Amino acid sequence: MSSKPQAQSYRARVKNFSNPTAKAILETVERKKSNLAVSVDVTKAEDLLSIIDGVGPYVCMIKTHIDILEDFDFSLIERLQHLSQKHDFLYFEDRKFADIGNTVALQYSNGVHKIASWAHLTNAHPVPGPSIIRGLSSVGLPLGRALLLLAEMSTKGSLAVGAYTTDAVRMARQHRDFVVGFIAQNRMEGLGARPEDDITNEDFLILTPGIGLESRGDSMGQQYRTPREAVYDSGCDIIIVGRGIYGTDPKAVGTMAAKAERYMAEGWAAYLERIA
């Protein structure tokens, strides 16, 4: 077969996935020449919308924590969908599900946020075991949605290391129709593969948070790397940037757009260097 996924172009990797969201992510990245996801962690719906409208041209994905909003109303979803069509990007709700299959299926489809109805991508902690994937996929797979497992975290002292990370990759391998990748700090190619596992054409998307150009961390355990460290050195596919772009003032949308453009350029340059 051909070279490893990390040496292939995003476009060439579309065929490695059966899941429609995984294909759409890779196609969007390639079309916009952006492997940047912006994480918009603000508490007011109007700030969320104006930041997304400002950074939209530079991203392949917007990552939300929809439960942070103080003024959430389901009519917001239509406005979010309008922005994703206007700027051509996908939504990733960083929900970090972590319960039994039956409960996560209800949390994913119901409640005030009805995440599965609008978020193309969401994520889950592997801690409950494979039943969490079965619960979420019973809701998400018929809608063409996709899941990432949290195999590693960006925080100091994270417990998601070693055997835990290896087991997360094994769990994903058993559910490749719905689990399209990981939140991780590294490309964990073939990690923990057993002789009976056919990993010849195995490809997972690696989305990585903890990216910043101007700081190495915050006062609450977050640790930052540069886009080049994540994409070139560690083989990650999509960089997730939050405060490095939207900063502290939710009204300074012009500055955010300029910063997003810079992260997009650095992320893309690191990718071109990687596949060269």
Ligand code: 5BU
């Ligand atoms: P920041 O402002 O760039 O530090 O925001 C990072 C975002 O990524 C924030 O929404 C976190 O919830 C999210 N995140 C993270 O920082 N580290 C992780 O390991 C995971 C998620 Br998983």
